[in-house]
Amino acid sequence: MRVPSVFVTRQRNENAYRLVGFSEYATALNMFTKLVSISNDQELQEMDEMIKDHPSLTVFTNLSRGITPPTSTIAETALNQEERYDKQGLAWMMALARVEYGAMVAGFTDIENHYHLETLGADEKAAFKELLLDGVRMHYFSMVNEPLGRLVLKGNAGFSEAFGFGRRAIMVRSMINALAEFARDEFNPAQQQELANINREVGYYADGSIASVSAYLMTNGVSNASFDSDSLDLRGCGAIVRGIRGDLAAGRARIIRKE
Numbered sequence: 221m222r223v224p225s226v227f228v229t230r231q232r233n234e235n236a237y238r239l240v241g242f243s244e245y246a247t248a249l250n251m252f253t254k255l256v257s258i259s260n261d262q263e264l265q266e267m268d269e270m271i272k273d274h275p276s277l278t279v280f281t282n283l284s285r286g287i288t289p290p291t292s293t294i295a296e297t298a299l300n301q302e303e304r305y306d307k308q309g310l311a312w313m314m315a316l317a318r319v320e321y322g323a324m325v326a327g328f329t330d331i332e333n334h335y336h337l338e339t340l341g342a343d344e345k346a347a348f349k350e351l352l353l354d355g356v357r358m359h360y361f362s363m364v365n366e367p368l369g370r371l372v373l374k375g376n377a378g379f380s381e382a383f384g385f386g387r388r389a390i391m392v393r394s395m396i397n398a399l400a401e402f403a404r405d406e407f408n409p410a411q412q413q414e415l416a417n418i419n420r421e422v423g424y425y426a427d428g429s430i431a432s433v434s435a436y437l438m439t440n441g442v443s444n445a446s447f448d449s450d451s452l453d454l455r456g457c458g459a460i461v462r463g464i465r466g467d468l469a470a471g472r473a474r475i476i477r478k479e
Contacts, residue, residue: 238324238328241320241324242321242324242328245317245320245321245324246317246321248313248314248317249314249317249318249321249336252310252313252314252317253314253336253339255267256310256314256341256343264310264343267310268308268309268310271308271309271310271313272308272309277308277313278306278307278308279306279307279308279312279313279315279316279347279351280305280306280307281296281305281306281307281350281351281354282296282305282350282354283354283358284296284354284357284358284361285305287357287358287361287362287365288357288361289361292357292361292414293408293410293411293413293414294353294356294357294407294411294414294415295357296350296353296354296357307347309347310343311341311343311344311346311347312347312351314341314344314347314348315344315347315348315350315351316351318335318336318340318344318348319335319348319351319352319355319395321335322334322335322336322394322395322398323355323391323394323395326390326391326393326394326395327387327388327390327391327394328387334394334398335348335394335398337398337401337402340402345402345403349399349402349403349406352395352398352399353395353399355391355392355395356392356395356396356399356415356418359388359391359392359395360392360418360421360422363385363388363389363392363422363425364421368381368385369385369425371432372385372386372425372428372429372432373424373425373428374428375428375431375432375434375435376432376435377428377429377432378432378436379432379433379436381432382428382429382430382432382433382436383429383433385425385428385429386425386426386428386429386430386433387429388425389422389423389425389426389429390426392418392419392422393419393422393423393426396415396418396419397419399415400415
């Protein structure tokens, strides 16, 4: 789970915070995975009990319940008033680390193996599925309700806004693809169809983000007489950057030199 080193200046504090969070989740997932692999059932049970004694290690679920339409087939509804959305245990901590790590990998790097499903254990699977699905709901239903989303779909969003929105779209797609890979059979046909629809729609947001950035490049240009598109130092979500470079290569966008 290694990624290339990135130098962060003091003026870009938000990137420093992201790197710290990424490092923490990656380290936690690595260490938890190793710990589980060398522990027996009794030891794992004792770890669960230890974790439950620490409220600070609680993982909160269904954070999207305030924005998910009740008609959605993937909405999570309480079975009774006693149901709790605060979870505790090693499986929940591992699942949270895996979701956060994978989302960052999908949104900020070119690495294709986002969630390392090859290390997903049976005990963690249910928790991971629940947190992934909550992530899909949270991002998607907030995106469709944001005014910025309409600008993105038209290819008229600003440079930074387009990158941020496109990154979220790529993250949602990565979550849905992961769910399809390890839990497809656990969704009924209606749920599978809704997830497929969401996957298609966030693809439109990703395309709109690429179009927005390409439009920005066409109208703003750069001050470098020796510039060529291959030397463009464009950084961000790998999928978005590839799309922008594709637009440049296909002639759908161009760089205007400003002397």
